[in-house]
Amino acid sequence: MASIDYESKIPNNVDLASDKRLQRALEKWQPEYLDWWHQMGPTDYEANDIYLRTAISVEADGWAHFGYVKMPDYRWGIFLEPQQKGRVVPCGDHYGEEAWQEVPGEFRTELRRIIVTQADTEPASVEQQRLLGHTAPSLYDLRNLFQVNVEEGRHLWAMVYLLQRYFGKDGRREAEELLERRSGNPDRPRILGTFNEPITTWLDFFMFTMFTDRDGKFQLLALAESGFDPLARTCRFMLTEEAHHMFVGQTGVGRVIKRTCEVMQEYPDACPSEHGAIPLPLIQKYINFWVSSSTDLYGSEISSNAANYFAAGLKGRAYEEKKYTEHKAMDGSYVIEKLEGDRLVKEEVPLRNAMNEVLRTEYLEDNQKGIDYWNRITAKHNIDFNFCLPNRRFHRNIGLYTGLHFDVEGNPMSKEDYEARVHEWLPNDEDRKFVTSLMVAVKEAGQFAGWIAPPAKGLNGQPVDFEYVKL
Numbered sequence: 001m002a003s004i005d006y007e008s009k010i011p012n013n014v015d016l017a018s019d020k021r022l023q024r025a026l027e028k029w030q031p032e033y034l035d036w037w038h039q040m041g042p043t044d045y046e047a048n049d050i051y052l053r054t055a056i057s058v059e060a061d062g063w064a065h066f067g068y069v070k071m072p073d074y075r076w077g078i079f080l081e082p083q084q085k086g087r088v089v090p091c092g093d094h095y096g097e098e099a100w101q102e103v104p105g106e107f108r109t110e111l112r113r114i115i116v117t118q119a120d121t122e123p124a125s126v127e128q129q130r131l132l133g134h135t136a137p138s139l140y141d142l143r144n145l146f147q148v149n150v151e152e153g154r155h156l157w158a159m160v161y162l163l164q165r166y167f168g169k170d171g172r173r174e175a176e177e178l179l180e181r182r183s184g185n186p187d188r189p190r191i192l193g194t195f196n197e198p199i200t201t202w203l204d205f206f207m208f209t210m211f212t213d214r215d216g217k218f219q220l221l222a223l224a225e226s227g228f229d230p231l232a233r234t235c236r237f238m239l240t241e242e243a244h245h246m247f248v249g250q251t252g253v254g255r256v257i258k259r260t261c262e263v264m265q266e267y268p269d270a271c272p273s274e275h276g277a278i279p280l281p282l283i284q285k286y287i288n289f290w291v292s293s294s295t296d297l298y299g300s301e302i303s304s305n306a307a308n309y310f311a312a313g314l315k316g317r318a319y320e321e322k323k324y325t326e327h328k329a330m331d332g333s334y335v336i337e338k339l340e341g342d343r344l345v346k347e348e349v350p351l352r353n354a355m356n357e358v359l360r361t362e363y364l365e366d367n368q369k370g371i372d373y374w375n376r377i378t379a380k381h382n383i384d385f386n387f388c389l390p391n392r393r394f395h396r397n398i399g400l401y402t403g404l405h406f407d408v409e410g411n412p413m414s415k416e417d418y419e420a421r422v423h424e425w426l427p428n429d430e431d432r433k434f435v436t437s438l439m440v441a442v443k444e445a446g447q448f449a450g451w452i453a454p455p456a457k458g459l460n461g462q463p464v465d466f467e468y469v470k471l
C-alpha cells in the first residue's frame with residue numbers, strides 16, 4: 001500500500017505519479033475544481049484560518065492531522081483503503097469470483113451511473129450550505145460547517161478519480177459536468193431531489209447532516225460492498241470521514257433540544273419561543289421534513305434497477321459480508337405494504353427487487369438511535385416530550401407512496417384531511433420565518449447563540465472556547 005504522497009500537486013495514495021496520463025487529466029481538472037469552489041463554496045471565509053483536519057493516512061487510528069488552514073489551500077486528495085488480498089465479489093450472481101480491479105465491460109454503463117449519482121451529491125451539499133457561514137451560532141459550529149464542506153469536496157475528488165481513472169473520455173466528461181450542475185438550479189439541477197432543497201438555517205443544516213449525510217453513510221456502505229474493488233476501497237475511507245458529519249448533526253440537534261429544555265425549566269409557563277429557543281414540536285416538524293425527504297433518496301420500494309445492481313455485484317447490502325450468510329438473494333422475499341383502495345395490504349416481493357427497501361429499513365433503524373439519544377436529553381431535564389421518526393410512508397415523493405396521503409404514523413388519509421393537518425407535521429412559512437429570525441452570527445470564541453447550548457467538549461482535545469476560526 002502506497003503511503004500518502006503530499007509532495008505532488010494532488011495528494012494521493014494511489015501512486016498517481018506512475019500514471020502520467022491520468023495525472024495530467026486530474027491536474028487539468030484541479031483548477032476547474034478550484035474555480036467551482038471559489039464560486040460555489042462557502043462565501044467570504046476564503047482568507048480565514050480554520051482549524052481543520054486533513055487526512056494523512058488511511059489507518060483507522062490517527063489518520064487525521066489538525067491545524068489551521070485556509071479553505072482554498074486545503075489538500076484535497078485521493079485516498080483509497082488498502083487492497084485486500086483475495087477479496088471476492090461479495091454478492092449477486094458473481095458471488096465468490098475474484099473482485100474486479102478494472103470495470104467489467106458489461107456493467108460499464110450502470111457502474112458509471114452509480115458513481116456519478118454518488119459524486120453529484122458531494123458538491124451539491126457544499127452549494128446548499130454556502131451561505132450558512134454568515135449566521136453561525138459559534139466559531140465551533142462555523143468550523144464544523146467548513147470541515148464538512150471541505151470533506152464533501154474531497155468526496156467529489158474521490159469519485160472523480162474513479163471516473164477519470166476507469167471510464168476514459170466518458171469519465172472526463174462526467175467530471176466536467178459535476179462542476180456544471182448547480183443545486184436548486186431549474187435548468188441544470190443536481191440529480192437527486194433532496195440535494196436541491198435550500199439549507200437556509202442552521203437547524204436545517206443539523207437536520208441535513210443528521211439525516212441526509214446518514215443516507216450518504218448507507219449508500220457508501222452498500223457501495224463499500226461492490227465487486228468493483230476500487231469503488232469499495234474508496235467508499236470505505238469516505239465512511240471514516242462521514243462519521244464526523246453525522247456527529248455534527250446528531251449533537252447539533254441535541255444541543256438545540258438541550259437549550260430549549262433549559263429555557264422551559266427556567267420559564268415553565270411561557271412558550272420557549274418567547275425566550276429565543278426553538279419549541280420542541282417545531283423541532284419535530286423539521287425532523288419530519290428532513291427524514292421524509294432523505295427517505296426518498298433510496299428510490300422505489302420495488303426496483304428492477306436495484307435488483308440488477310445487486311445481481312451484477314455492483315452494490316451490496318449494508319454490511320453484506322459481515323451481516324449475511326447468503327449472498328445471492330435469489331430465493332428470499334421481502335414484505336412491502338401497498339395501498340389498495342383505502343387500506344394497506346402486505347405484498348411479498350422477490351428480495352432482489354426490494355434491495356432499496358432493505359437499505360432504507362437499515363437507515364431508518366439507524367435514525368432511531370439518534371431519536372433515542374435526543375429523547376434521553378428531554379428525559380434528563382424531566383420534560384415530558386418524545387421525539388419520533390415519521391413513518392416511512394409520510395410525505396413521500398418517490399416510489400409507491402407518491403401522490404398518496406398518510407399521517408406521520410403512516411395511516412392512509414384523504415387529500416383533504418391531509419391538507420387540513422399537514423401544518424401540524426411539516427414546518428410552514430411562519431415556522432421557517434421564526435427559525436430564520438434566530439439565526440445571528442456569534443463571533444467570539446466560547447460564545448453561543450441563545451437558541452443552542454454549547455457542546456459538551458471541544459474538538460480534538462481543544463477547549464470549547466478555542467479559536468476554531470480566526471476572523
Ligand SMILES: [Fe+2]
Pocket residue numbers: 122151152155216242
Ligand atoms: Fe460525502
Ligand SMILES: [Fe+2]
Pocket residue numbers: 152213216242245
Ligand atoms: Fe457527508
